Amino acid sequence: MTRLRPAYLLSLLLALTAWWCPATAQLQRGPRTLIRGGLMDKPDSLKQRRDSLRGVEMADRFDSLAAADYAADSAALYLLRTDDILTLDSTMLARFEAGYTEPDSTARRKFLKKGWLMSDSMSLSKVCWLSTVLPGYGQIYNKQYWKLPVLYGTVGAGLALFINENRTYKPLKREFDAYTDISLTRTPELDALQNRLIRSNTRRQLYLGLTLASYIYFIGDAAVNYSTNDVSDVKKATTLACIFPGAGQIYNKSYWKVPFVVGGFASMIYCIDWNNRGYQRFKKAYALLADYDQHPDKYPNGPTDEFHGRYSTTYIRDLRNNYRRNRDLCIIVTGALYILQIVDAHVDAHLKDYDISDDLSMNLEPMVDYPYVPTLGDNRPVFGFNLSLNF
Numbered sequence: 001m002t003r004l005r006p007a008y009l010l011s012l013l014l015a016l017t018a019w020w021c022p023a024t025a026q027l028q029r030g031p032r033t034l035i036r037g038g039l040m041d042k043p044d045s046l047k048q049r050r051d052s053l054r055g056v057e058m059a060d061r062f063d064s065l066a067a068a069d070y071a072a073d074s075a076a077l078y079l080l081r082t083d084d085i086l087t088l089d090s091t092m093l094a095r096f097e098a099g100y101t102e103p104d105s106t107a108r109r110k111f112l113k114k115g116w117l118m119s120d121s122m123s124l125s126k127v128c129w130l131s132t133v134l135p136g137y138g139q140i141y142n143k144q145y146w147k148l149p150v151l152y153g154t155v156g157a158g159l160a161l162f163i164n165e166n167r168t169y170k171p172l173k174r175e176f177d178a179y180t181d182i183s184l185t186r187t188p189e190l191d192a193l194q195n196r197l198i199r200s201n202t203r204r205q206l207y208l209g210l211t212l213a214s215y216i217y218f219i220g221d222a223a224v225n226y227s228t229n230d231v232s233d234v235k236k237a238t239t240l241a242c243i244f245p246g247a248g249q250i251y252n253k254s255y256w257k258v259p260f261v262v263g264g265f266a267s268m269i270y271c272i273d274w275n276n277r278g279y280q281r282f283k284k285a286y287a288l289l290a291d292y293d294q295h296p297d298k299y300p301n302g303p304t305d306e307f308h309g310r311y312s313t314t315y316i317r318d319l320r321n322n323y324r325r326n327r328d329l330c331i332i333v334t335g336a337l338y339i340l341q342i343v344d345a346h347v348d349a350h351l352k353d354y355d356i357s358d359d360l361s362m363n364l365e366p367m368v369d370y371p372y373v374p375t376l377g378d379n380r381p382v383f384g385f386n387l388s389l390n391f
Contacts, residue, residue: 136218
């Protein structure tokens, strides 16, 4: 008896399937089917397509393939014709359904679960930033609640005094500007008005300085008393230097550097203020003198600037530009000084643990020796240096 080849059996099986299925039961391929390219539809649509198939032989064929691993199934299915429509058995269907599990909609964000505002392992930098935005946060985090009345008392009192004095300063400032926009001629009325303006502005700046100093001090206090995690002295010194100039040097106990840092900043602030006042003075004088040059008929008594026309417009303009340039340069130097003191605090904190014991030394000594010289048959003196390193 002749033995049938597998190819002949497959052809016969497909012919019987085509004869048994009616012509009206031909399937239409959906938008996405499991074909040669490996595309697959969602499990729901695959179920419907599986139910619509009526070929028992085709289902049995796929069941034999589904017994192997999914990777082997994919490799075998890739070899089938593009027009073949395949179905999934219960095992493969469950596997695909697991891949389409929807995410949990009730999951909360990580920072809410871990307590973003009151975490037990919050970093030093985060505590300082939050203390900057929320005054008193660092004291609450460090559980030093008794400091809160002091913080809010000093900051609140300074802010209230500043606002009250600012209400007195603003009308004086408007009156002074209205007077000097017309004429800068010195009169007793102008002198009295300027004296009141200066005194009011001085008090206003003192109250503002008190408010800012109290605010910055409590931010630094939160950094100094931070003890949640192990923080190196280097990081604390650098953080304090960023919060306030000179605080890093105090933390490193380099007290002799503090006068240089504070004095340098005080000098720069004074230079900025002095050059800014000169710029505003000559700016107003230039505006009056330039207006006089363009409309001399408006000033029958001559120029109304404080110099009464003794200096030319070009000279006044150059003075104005010089003061403005010096002011801007002082601002740049102040920024450079701020960065320099941060670097100094960081490096100084590193060098605190540097080993400078006697085991690390270098000695350079003069040397005199009398070696024997065979060519001369005698000892001769040799002069030099002896270098010794200990490490």
